[in-house]
Every structure is written in C-alpha cells, then in structure tokens.
Amino acid sequence: MARMKFLCDTERCIECNGCVTACKNENETPWGVNRRRVVTMNDGVPGERSVSVACMHCSDAPCMAVCPTDCFYKTEEGLVLHNKDACIGCGYCFFACPFGAPQFPEGPAAFGVRGKMDKCTFCAGGPEENGSKAEFEKYGRNRLAEGKLPLCAEMCSTKALLAGDAPVVSDIFRERVLRRNKGAEAWGWTTAYGKPEQPAPAAKEGAK
Amino acid sequence: MKNALILALTACVGLAACGESSQVPSYKQGNYQGKSDTRPWEGGQFAGNKQAWDNALRHRNQGQTEYNRVK
Numbered sequence: 073m074a075r076m077k078f079l080c081d082t083e084r085c086i087e088c089n090g091c092v093t094a095c096k097n098e099n100e101t102p103w104g105v106n107r108r109r110v111v112t113m114n115d116g117v118p119g120e121r122s123v124s125v126a127c128m129h130c131s132d133a134p135c136m137a138v139c140p141t142d143c144f145y146k147t148e149e150g151l152v153l154h155n156k157d158a159c160i161g162c163g164y165c166f167f168a169c170p171f172g173a174p175q176f177p178e179g180p181a182a183f184g185v186r187g188k189m190d191k192c193t194f195c196a197g198g199p200e201e202n203g204s205k206a207e208f209e210k211y212g213r214n215r216l217a218e219g220k221l222p223l224c225a226e227m228c229s230t231k232a233l234l235a236g237d238a239p240v241v242s243d244i245f246r247e248r249v250l251r252r253n254k255g256a257e258a259w260g261w262t263t264a265y266g267k268p269e270q271p272a273p274a275a276k277e278g279a280k
Numbered sequence: 281m282k283n284a285l286i287l288a289l290t291a292c293v294g295l296a297a298c299g300e301s302s303q304v305p306s307y308k309q310g311n312y313q314g315k316s317d318t319r320p321w322e323g324g325q326f327a328g329n330k331q332a333w334d335n336a337l338r339h340r341n342q343g344q345t346e347y348n349r350v351k
Contacts, residue, residue, distance in 0.1 A: 142310035148319060155314030199317040202324045216320040219336030225344065236341040244345040251347075 075150035076194055077238045077265065078225070079245055080124045083255035084232035087112055087122040091224035091233050095126070098195065098223040099212025105175040107192040107212075108224050124224070124233045127152065127173035127192035128264035135165035135174065149216075150269070151194045156210050159188040170263050194235070195222040238265075 087110050095101070095108045108126035133152045136144040143158035144165075161181030166174040166189075179187030197214030200207035207214055215223060225235035234241045249256045320326075321333035342348060 136310065137308060139310060142313045144310075145312040145314065145317065147317065153317065155312075158314045196320060199315045202318050202320065202322065214320070216337075217324050217326070219326065219333055219340070221337070221340045221344075226340070231344055231346060234344050236344065237337065240338075240341040241344075247345070247347060 075238045076129060076236060077241055078126065078128055079234045079241050079258055081232045081234065081245060081248065082121040082123055082257065082259055083252065084230040085122040085124060086230055088229060090227050090229055091124045094223045094227035101190065102177045105177045105190050107175060123259050125171055128171055128260055129194055130264045131269045132267035134168035138164045138168040140164060151196050153193055153196060153198055154189065155199050156188045161186040161188050165189060171260065
C-alpha cells in the first residue's frame with residue numbers, strides 16, 4: 073500500500089451532498105462540525121463546478137508544522153491524524169490549512185471555548201485502540217481497520233469522489249479523462265501533494 | 281538639474297521600503313508528542329495480516345471504477 077489520497081472529479085460532482093451526509097452519519101460529528109463539505113464555484117452560471125472538500129492529508133501538511141503542541145502525526149499510509157488529548161484548540165491549524173479542514177466544536181479546551189479540533193481522519197480513527205468506543209467517540213469510525221475506504225467516497229453516487237491508494241486513484245481518473253477527453257484538472261492535488269513527502273515521526277513506538 | 285536631483289532623492293527615500301524581503305515563514309515539522317497508534321491491520325478483524333488487509337483495500341479501490349463493471 074503506497075499512499076492514501078482523495079481526488080474529487082469536478083466533471084462528475086453533482087452537488088448532492090451525499091458525501092457530507094455519509095461522513096456526518098458515519099462519524100456522528102456534532103452540530104457545526106462538517107468534516108467534509110461541497111463547495112460550488114460559479115453557482116447558477118452555466119459551467120458551474122462543485123468540489124467535495126475535506127482534509128486532503130497533505131504530503132507536507134502545514135497544520136503539522138504550525139501546531140504548538142505537536143499533536144499531529146502521520147501514519148505509514150500518509151494519513152495526517154491528530155491526538156485530541158494534546159490539542160488545546162488554539163486554531164493555528166485552521167489558519168494554516170489551505171482547505172479549511174479543521175473544525176471546532178464548541179466545548180472546553182485550554183484555549184477558550186473553541187473546543188478540541190476535529191477533522192477528517194480518512195475514516196482511520198486516531199491514536200486509540202482500533203475500533204474501540206473511545207476511538208469512535210473522539211475521532212469517529214475506523215473503517216480503514218475494517219479494510220474499507222472512507223464512506224464519503226464509497227457512498228458517492230457518481231463516483232466523483234475517489235479515495236484510496238494514490239496510483240489506483242490516479243489510474244481511475246486518467247482512464248476517465250482519456251475517455252471523455254476533458255476535465256483533467258485534479259482539484260487541490262498540487263496544493264496538497266505537490267511538495268515532497270515530509271518524513272514525520274511514526275506514531276507507532278518502535279515502528280519499522 | 282537641481283529639481284532632478286531632488287526628485288531622485290525623493291524617489292530613493294520613498295521607495296526605500298520596496299526592497300523588503302519575503303516574510304513568508306519556513307515551516308519546521310515538530311515531533312509528535314502523543315501516544316502511539318496501531319496500524320490499521322493490527323488487531324481487530326485482520327489480526328496483523330497485512331496481506332489480507334492490502335487485498336481488502338485493493339478490492340475496495342477497484343470498486344470505484346465502473347468501467348470494470350461494464351467491460
């Protein structure tokens with residue numbers, strides 16, 4: 073397994089918000105927290121485009137770099153996850169993120185009432201026991217440990233949102249572009265994956 | 281001549297701030313301080329069998345292309 077990535081095919085996204093609903097339902101996120109949302113550009117104008125946006129799990133994630141408590145870590149699959157126990161809710165990651173991924177449910181944290189940051193985990197949970205109740209309550213469902221992909225992508229009715237192993241996702245997208253002969257723009261990919269991968273300290277103690 | 285000199289001096293003073301260097305910070309990765317995480321294939325239904333987990337993920341990945349279904 074190489075590296076997990078998201079890709080939204082804007083030629084296919086029909087702004088149904090199925091991904092948003094699937095994410096909210098699967099992870100039971102509170103009111104005001106939308107780990108994924110659909111953004112429409114030139115809404116109502118012929119040729120409008122919609123993009124499903126969430127944490128892109130960047131190669132060189134700016135949130136990891138600005139976090140004052142270093143609560144982020146990167147898994148072997150390239151996922152940017154965080155430890156909520158260490159999060160102080162300062163909001164730096166929100167300002168650093170080019171995708172507006174970090175969300176703040178109101179609640180107690182060391183920094184006012186913003187609450188501890190919540191974001192897309194690629195349905196991979198966090199640093200609690202895989203599939204445990206504690207993990208679900210803090211980070212949502214760990215589908216990856218069940219051998220499944222994020223529900224937003226699996227639920228997508230037009231398969232506009234692709235998730236998974238980068239070479240496979242790229243191949244699927246490439247085949248589509250070749251067949252339809254247009255729409256080769258992979259939105260957000262250069263921003264998220266254009267920089268070289270940063271070797272982050274592994275969360276697993278004594279990891280190989 | 282004098283006017284040109286004054287103009288040149290004014291331009292030098294006025295444009296002095298235009299030579300500022302970039303203020304974009306260069307980020308440094310921190311060291312993760314939290315508790316360790318287990319890999320997705322460790323424990324639970326795969327019980328450490330990475331091959332089985334890889335296969336399950338590969339199957340799901342391929343399920344995203346409908347061209348496979350219409351071939």
